Amino acid sequence: MAGKGDKSMRCLDLLRRNSNILIIHILVLAGLCALPFFLSDYYRMLAIESIILAVFAMSLDLIMGYAGIASFGHAAFFGVGGYALGVIIKYITPSIWLAFLVVPVICGLLAFIIGVISIRARGIYFAIMTLAFAEVLYRIIFHTHALGGSDGLIGIAVPNLNLAIFKLDLKRPINFYYVAVVFAYLSYLVCFRLVESPFGRVLKGIRDNEDRVSFLGFNVTHYKVIAFVVSGIFAGWSGALFSLFKTFATTEQLHFLLSGKVIVMNLIGGLGTLLGPMVGAVFLTFFETILSSYFAAYHIIIGAIFIVVVIFLPKGLFGLILGFRKGK
Amino acid sequence: MFFEVRQVSKSFGALKAVDRVTLAVEKGQVVSLIGPNGAGKTTLFNLITGVIYPEKGDIFFNNHRITGTPPYKLCRLGLSRSFQITNIFQGMTVFENIRLASQGQVRKFNLLGSVSRLTPSTKEAERILDLLGLWEQRDELAGTLSHGDQRYLELGIALASQPSMLLLDEPTAGMTPMETRASIELIKRLREKMTIMLIEHDIGLVFEVSDRIMVMNQGGLLADGLPNEVKNNKAVQVAYLGEEI
Numbered sequence: 001m002a003g004k005g006d007k008s009m010r011c012l013d014l015l016r017r018n019s020n021i022l023i024i025h026i027l028v029l030a031g032l033c034a035l036p037f038f039l040s041d042y043y044r045m046l047a048i049e050s051i052i053l054a055v056f057a058m059s060l061d062l063i064m065g066y067a068g069i070a071s072f073g074h075a076a077f078f079g080v081g082g083y084a085l086g087v088i089i090k091y092i093t094p095s096i097w098l099a100f101l102v103v104p105v106i107c108g109l110l111a112f113i114i115g116v117i118s119i120r121a122r123g124i125y126f127a128i129m130t131l132a133f134a135e136v137l138y139r140i141i142f143h144t145h146a147l148g149g150s151d152g153l154i155g156i157a158v159p160n161l162n163l164a165i166f167k168l169d170l171k172r173p174i175n176f177y178y179v180a181v182v183f184a185y186l187s188y189l190v191c192f193r194l195v196e197s198p199f200g201r202v203l204k205g206i207r208d209n210e211d212r213v214s215f216l217g218f219n220v221t222h223y224k225v226i227a228f229v230v231s232g233i234f235a236g237w238s239g240a241l242f243s244l245f246k247t248f249a250t251t252e253q254l255h256f257l258l259s260g261k262v263i264v265m266n267l268i269g270g271l272g273t274l275l276g277p278m279v280g281a282v283f284l285t286f287f288e289t290i291l292s293s294y295f296a297a298y299h300i301i302i303g304a305i306f307i308v309v310v311i312f313l314p315k316g317l318f319g320l321i322l323g324f325r326k327g328k
Numbered sequence: 329m330f331f332e333v334r335q336v337s338k339s340f341g342a343l344k345a346v347d348r349v350t351l352a353v354e355k356g357q358v359v360s361l362i363g364p365n366g367a368g369k370t371t372l373f374n375l376i377t378g379v380i381y382p383e384k385g386d387i388f389f390n391n392h393r394i395t396g397t398p399p400y401k402l403c404r405l406g407l408s409r410s411f412q413i414t415n416i417f418q419g420m421t422v423f424e425n426i427r428l429a430s431q432g433q434v435r436k437f438n439l440l441g442s443v444s445r446l447t448p449s450t451k452e453a454e455r456i457l458d459l460l461g462l463w464e465q466r467d468e469l470a471g472t473l474s475h476g477d478q479r480y481l482e483l484g485i486a487l488a489s490q491p492s493m494l495l496l497d498e499p500t501a502g503m504t505p506m507e508t509r510a511s512i513e514l515i516k517r518l519r520e521k522m523t524i525m526l527i528e529h530d531i532g533l534v535f536e537v538s539d540r541i542m543v544m545n546q547g548g549l550l551a552d553g554l555p556n557e558v559k560n561n562k563a564v565q566v567a568y569l570g571e572e573i
Contacts, residue, residue, distance in 0.1 A: 190440075198431055198438040198446055205428050208417040215377070217403035217432030217489055226437060 032181050036174055044173050050285035051180040052242045055187045057265040057277035059234035064263070065272030066195050067227045068207030069119075072127040073134025074262055076114075077107045077232040079254025081239030083141060086153040086249040094159035096170075096244065103240045104233040111232025115225040122210075134259060142251050152250030156243060176245060183241060184278070187234055191274055194230065203227055207272075264302075268309050270316025279318050329388070330355035330523060331493060336385030338375055345371040347547035348385070353493075353540075358515065358524045360534040363544035364567065369527045370412055372544070373495055377409050378402055390492065403432060408491035412498045412527070414478045416485060418471035422462055425470050425481055427453040429488035452488060459517075460484045461510070476507040483511075487518070494518070496526040500533060512536055535559075543567070 015022070036044050056078050063069045084106045088099040118129035141147050148154060160167035161179065170176050194200055202223050205213040214220045243249040252258065261284070269280020284302070291298035313319055331353040338346045346368045353359050361369050375382045381396045388394065389407055397405075417425050430449040444450075457463045460480045465473060470481055483499055499515075500508040508530060515537050518524060528534050534541060534555075541558040543551040545567045551558050558564055 193440050196443065197441050198434070198443050198449075201424070201428050201431065201443055204420065205417055208419050209415065212411075212415045212417070212485070213428075214399040215403055215409060216429045216485070217400050219398075219400045222437075226439075230439075 050282040054278035054281040055238040057281040061277040062231040067203040070127045071130040073130035075254045075258035076134035077235035078239035081236030082243030082249035082253045085240035103236045107236025108233045111229045115228035154248040156247045270318035276316045276318030332388040334386045336382045344547045357539040360538040367544040368547040406492035408486045408489045409495035410486040416470045423466040429485040493523040
């Protein structure tokens with residue numbers, strides 16, 4: 001009896017200490033749930049896309065922001081995730097659940113192979129290795145007719161999402177929006193848990209001082225590979241959801257342009273904060289789309305913003321938000 | 329023998345950094361490695377701790393052949409080291425530095441647990457902070473500590489893996505005389521629990537704490553003996569100690 005009381009006391013204590021965070025979570029979720037009602041169809045679609053890209057950006061943050069290992073080919077996992085979902089739904093069985101179970105296996109395995117081979121190289125050498133792998137995959141898929149070649153894998157018929165009690169029609173954007181929000185929120189919770197875990201502390205140690213970490217009894221290589229695999233899995237999941245949303249998977253999804261863009265999202269949003277890269281992804285997606293409708297050479301402005309943020313806001317836009325909250 | 333280096337050599341190009349060094353350390357001893365700059369002391373430490381591989385020779389620790397064993401495995405065997413150039417986690421708090429080091433003793437990967445529940449690591453970290461007198465600074469960022477405190481933290485990180493043998497590379501480099509004094513007392517307390525091998529330039533400290541002293545010069549071992557024997561060794565006086573004694 002006493003033990004039970006202790007436990008509930010501890011829960012209550014935990015709740016009290018984290019009440020601010022809980023309130024923020026509820027407010028943000030409520031805001032996200034209400035948002036589509038204020039958006040036109042066009043912006044609703046854009047919101048879905050940006051939320052999916054937010055998870056992709058966060059997946060890169062796990063390795064780049066926390067373990068300090070930059071990947072220049074992260075789109076490989078995003079693209080392979082998309083193609084894997086496409087193949088499963090188009091040719092095997094129209095089950096979203098199955099696709100979302102298989103995608104992490106494929107992307108995790110891919111990340112493991114790339115990771116094991118590349119991780120011994122450090123810094124820029126590792127980054128270039130990942131770029132090379134991504135380009136090879138890009139070329140392979142580009143020249144594979146069974147996967148649609150340069151046209152991509154088109155015409156993925158979006159099946160209903162079976163939620164046991166009812167089937168959710170994902171062809172309705174509003175439903176897809178909520179699925180994307182739930183996906184992003186759950187991904188964030190898992191990633192947050194991960195970076196705050198003992199494992200996450202070791203990653204931060206590797207980022208700060210890789211050599212010393214190995215003297216503390218940690219096998220740095222194993223830690224880096226595991227982080228890379230987890231990162232690849234989340235990138236794959238987000239890519240799968242992206243393809244489901246677009247109803248096609250294209251080679252652009254694993255092109256180095258996207259690998260570069262997701263790095264920009266991380267840097268603009270704030271590396272090593274999880275939420276920052278998500279903010280960066282949403283910001284960049286919306287900003288780019290809105291700007292491009294007014295101004296053909298909009299990349300100039302994005303480039304300028306990028307430079308300003310990198311120089312003046314080392315913790316990105318998210319750092320700016322946190323700074324205001326602390327009244328700094 | 330608890331720890332043994334046999335005929336270990338390492339060259340960098342034409343320079344013989346470590347040249348056929350053979351030495352042994354008994355369990356529970358405090359042994360100092362002295363010698364002029366460039367004598368090969370730190371290179372020897374790097375050879376012992378798997379940072380670089382010896383070209384020839386073998387190293388044994390606690391009945392294991394550890395020649396070329398990577399640092400993380402050495403740490404698990406109970407061999408830990410500190411560095412000449414402060415090598416801490418600048419962006420973490422003092423407490424997190426030590427807890428991370430202590431966490432190295434937990435072998436499994438814990439991806440979804442909570443660090444605050446790592447009770448043994450937390451307890452150990454608190455014990456070490458207290459031992460080093462860093463308790464007050466526990467929540468400060470390591471990078472903001474004074475030089476002397478960073479040196480203590482450096483030592484604390486090495487201690488947190490609960491080694492049976494500790495290699496200290498110039499633990500008092502850049503410390504004030506008072507801080508050095510405190511370090512001497514600390515080493516005296518540590519010797520009850522572990523074997524210590526230290527590289528040190530502070531001759532006063534060396535003679536106060538050492539059971540044995542080894543002198544290196546130009547990659548080779550020049551002398552190896554009790555403090556008094558080393559003090560009276562002509563070759564050592566010429567090569568290194570000079571007027572100081």
